Amino acid sequence: MVSLSVLLAAGVALAKMGAGIGAGIAVVGAGIGIGQIGGKAMEAIARQQEAVNDIRSNMIVSAALIEGVAFFAIAVSFLILFV
Numbered sequence: 001m002v003s004l005s006v007l008l009a010a011g012v013a014l015a016k017m018g019a020g021i022g023a024g025i026a027v028v029g030a031g032i033g034i035g036q037i038g039g040k041a042m043e044a045i046a047r048q049q050e051a052v053n054d055i056r057s058n059m060i061v062s063a064a065l066i067e068g069v070a071f072f073a074i075a076v077s078f079l080i081l082f083v
Contacts, residue, residue: 015080015081016081018080019077019078019080019081020077020081022073022076022077022080023073023074023077023078025073026069026070026073026074026077027070027074029070030066030067030069030070033066034063034066034067037059037062037063037066038059038063041055041056041058041059
């Protein structure tokens with residue numbers, strides 16, 4: 001029969017592994033999203049040069065929002081890891 005302390009240790013280990021995987025997925029997803037935004041913005045600027053300022057400002061706002069979500073996901077992963 002498995003003791004309670006062994007089950008608790010296994011649960012803690014799985015929580016730490018899940019926190020690491022979650023932080024990694026958040027960072028990779030944010031990197032892909034910001035890369036897509038930058039690439040599409042450059043394509044849009046190449047097609048329509050007179051809209052450079054509008055495209056650039058929208059790109060910066062979108063990238064900031066994606067970074068905010070990524071930081072939130074990493075903070076939740078650290079909370080899982082240390083609490």
